Amino acid sequence: MRTGIFFLLALCLLAGTLQARSLTDDYGRTVDLPETVTRIYAASPPLTMSVLAFDPALIAALNFPWSDAQRPYAGAADGRPVAGGFFGQGQTPNFEVLALTRPDVILVWGGMPGVEKIVGKFDALGIPVLLVRNSSIRDLLTQFALLGRLTGNTQRADALVAYTEQTLALIDALQPKLAERKPVRYYFAEGPDGLSSECDGSFHLEPFTYAGAKNALECRMSSNYGMEKVSLETVMLADPDVIVAMEPVFADAVGKDPRWQALRAVREGRVLTVPSLPFNYITRPPSFMRLMGIRWLINHFYPEWLEGEEEARFEALFFPAYDTAAPAR
Missing domain, CATH: 3.40.50.1980 (Nitrogenase molybdenum iron protein domain)
Structure with a gap:
């Protein structure tokens, strides 16, 4: 061989x-x-x-x-x-x-x-x-x-570049308005237990930056890979306005866990699950799906700012021949 x-x-x-x-x-x-x-x-x-x-x-x-x-x-x-x-x-x-x-x-x-x-x-x-x-x-x-x-x-x-430029121009145009608002403080919960996250400077957090949000965690990156382990006590001290969960299994269970219920975001039902189809909107991997991920975050943080549904146009361009029998989001 x-x-x-x-x-x-x-x-x-x-x-x-x-x-x-x-x-x-x-x-x-x-x-x-x-x-x-x-x-x-x-x-x-x-x-x-x-x-x-x-x-x-x-x-x-x-x-x-x-x-x-x-x-x-x-x-x-x-x-x-x-x-x-x-x-x-x-x-x-x-x-x-x-x-x-x-x-x-x-x-x-x-x-x-x-x-x-x-x-x-x-x-x-x-x-x-x-x-x-x-x-x-x-x-x-x-x-x-x-x-x-x-x-x-x-x-x-040219078609992909044009769409990317249009999306970035739309996001750039919103930045002055976002700067006038108090930023949403988020905790990005990764992993099935929700106790992995990203520190400021990680490219995995770029969509949040464009969405006018602030990382509630104060930590330092140990590698480009990310997925830094954190304790629940650290998350409690951070007291985020919203939890953005990568794993549906965590998002589904967090509201039933008495330990997590001590967090204001959990008690008030501000736990979001990142869409993962066709592929993850935020990261793992950080890809062109972030063009949708930024819009998704802005829609949740400031729902009055973006109009219309974008998923159909996005998928028609980036997945022109995808199987229409694919599972729904």
């Missing part, structure tokens, strides 16, 4: 010498690429999600399997092999799977710690690596544009 893998690696190296064009990535690196790009591996879930939005058929390998609820929205990417990736907690890709799938290009978040070593590992496969910015929701603009340049499908890129 190992002999076969090394043979595939040799083929990848040979293929890597047959380049036909070059492209400059987000970090100024000029990278030689095949003339035609039809298979892309993104080394972290947010970037994979951007490829999914652009064209599911481009995904060569996944970071993790789709859940049963997500599969109807995966389109041509359903059934792709799982290669893992770099997304915290010591996770690394399966290089044997990558050798077998042989993507035309690999996308890597350029802000990832130790990115030089990561690029070196991929270089051993002989597959071109592009470093991509992924620190802010605004980086979606350059990600979609990059995918257009890679594939030649600039019409699709």
